[in-house]
Amino acid sequence: MKPVLLDVQHLVTSFTSDSVKTVAVEDVSFQVHEGETVGIVGESGSGKSVTSMSVMRLIEAPSGKIESGTIMFNGRNLLELSEKEMQKVRGHEISMIFQEPTTSLNPTKLCGDQIAESIIIHQGKSKDEAHKMAVEMLRLVGIPLPEQRANEYPHQLSGGMRQRVMIAIALSCSPKLLIADEPTTALDVTIQAQILKLMRDLKEKMGMSIMLITHDLGVVAEMSEKVIVMYLGKIVEEAEVVELFKNPKHPYTMGLMKSIPTLETPKGKLYTIEGFIATADNKPSGCGFHPRCPYAMEICKTKTPEFTYLENGHRYACHLSEVK
């Protein structure tokens, strides 16, 4: 196993509005190894995006707050860094790409300048050098006529091209960790396939780790080595990708897998997870999933389940493990 690059332990992140505190991420611990792609799967309110924003320390104060925990990255606790030190980490050692390339790019700046910006800030290159590197980055992410595209504005590009520009910005300083938050959700399927392939190729080439946040189990299966499943702010299951899909243990993971139609799904009734996702400010007691769980027992309503550890790093949090 390669060394650990990111080690998040007992992370708790909360938001306060109108003096009501909601805990969005509750006691989340996981590791990302060097060169590894970790998929984080979850639905609305699962805390997957808040987890990644916490790693970047982009939780907006004063309403948002990282309450406790440690985020060790490359031997340093990111939560202890000053804002200035953190700025050196962001965009340089850890980069992020977002779901919506249209709103994440600056509409008033040329694409080339947006890529050059982080090269100038983090690598101290001259404007000319940075611009040359920006063109190279555009070539690397597969944009045709990169010299010309560098001098265009984001609105002149298509959605897929904009996401490539985002990736170019994120990778311009060769980060050790790339956080990709739903990078292909806003894209068409055939364009999604291109971008996913590009991410795989670039990961190979640059040897970085990827934290891939998505709701799409298909994308996770195709991209990740390890998968973390989140529900209502907590990790409910974690395993290597093949193991998770072959041997899911948590009723939520199982339900999710069964309820998604694939091209092979026959007609007839689809499996469904009953009920709806609770909101973070109105979480059920005990196990957050119990109101929707087909196996819910009395204990699930009162006690939060602990993790059960299996071989190969497979763990899941469910009271059922104690029954068997």
Place this chain on the structure above:
Amino acid sequence: MSEILRVNDLKTHYRISKGFSLKDKGSIKAVDGVSFYVNEGETFGLVGESGCGKTTLGKAILGLVPTTAGNVEFMGRNITGMSRDEMREVRRNLQVIFQDPYGCLDPRKTVEQIIAEPLVVHKIGGKKERHDRVRELMDVVGLSPAHIYRYPHEFSGGQRQRIGIARALILNPKLIICDEPVSALDVSIQSQVLNLLNDLQDKYGLTYIFIAHGLPVVKYISNRIGVMYLGKMVEMSDSEELYAKPLHPYTQALMSAIPIPDPTHEKEQIILEGEIPSPLNPPSGCHFHTRCRFAEPKCAQEEPPFIEYEKGHYVACWRCMK
């Protein structure tokens, strides 16, 4: 099975004019000569990516956007070019469910007002009858009738979609056009709504046109599927047949591009080169030739006709011309 809807060579073009000059800058051929039919009681899926014209096609059938050419026959009548009043009568049997469960419900109206609105428009029933009918329908779509006085913001996405479904159902329509009804919903909620749509179809003998960009969902719910690309229908067939034997290179690529939730699955992925061209300036000949693996010179020059390759399996590709 009898035919309930037939679309004949339908075209919807949007004129583009820029700024103050009214000079014609050409037109976007959002739907450019599409023909298909839908049988009573079946689900017809329309699948395609952004800009393929699937939503415009749905709107054109409903008469919500003007038709440039061609016509739509619904329950034996030509409904293209009808007056507003005539069209209103037609829409008793022709309803729609929209994608965005947040945008399509008036936030200032109660659930009762929203679901009962079609009854008000068509002047059906009195206050009491409407109220009872709304409660009945809320029950049918799995909402608690006790929530009849609530407002849309008090519901989750999946529940709002159920409100939209109840509104579409209240007039007992024959055909419902579902435009991306589950795309905005969470994965675990999608299957609930898909099951509900299936149950309602069995119960009321509904016909659906199901528009979506995700092929797995479309394939699951549809009996027959039409695949669209840049305003044209490129392939149409029974859904099992389409999956087993996709003929058009675009359908093949679309299918292979879907990420499969099985990490051990080995597949040969066809990754399409390039972007989806703009419908303002589509490529000559076969619109797909710029991204097609098999493109030949002929494809750039001449548009392939939409032919019946095998019984019930239609395709527009020069490679399929025997």
